[in-house]
């Protein structure tokens with residue numbers, strides 16, 4: 381199924397199709413700062429299944445390491461994530477409607493903000509899940 385999403389100002393939009401092998405809430409300190417929130421929520425996919433449908437020229441990337449944050453330079457919304465330069469994740473917060481995939485775990489819970497309680501029963505990993513391949 382196709383997931384569509386857009387930024388706060390609406391200039392940047394994307395479309396991506398599954399499969400979505402990862403879908404998680406990330407509590408790492410980078411995601412917390414990038415999103416200005418308790419955690420960032422991302423669905424992962426194969427890079428070739430993703431395309432910008434508008435506003436690509438407005439998209440900026442901040443990549444402090446292998447992982448990058450892609451955001452609209454007009455409104456600041458984090459819409460996607462990259463790994464080693466390839467767009468491979470979109471943010472749940474930017475998605476339209478109720479996507480086919482929902483987050484199924486928490487990651488980097490070892491870096492969780494002290495002022496948030498995780499209130500669901502999803503699995504919690506201190507960092508990436510043990511079976512995660514970050515190549």
Ligand SMILES: [Zn+2]
Pocket residue numbers: 387388389390391392452453454455456457
């Ligand atoms: Zn925008």
Ligand SMILES: [Zn+2]
Pocket residue numbers: 406407408409410411412420488
């Ligand atoms: Zn993170």
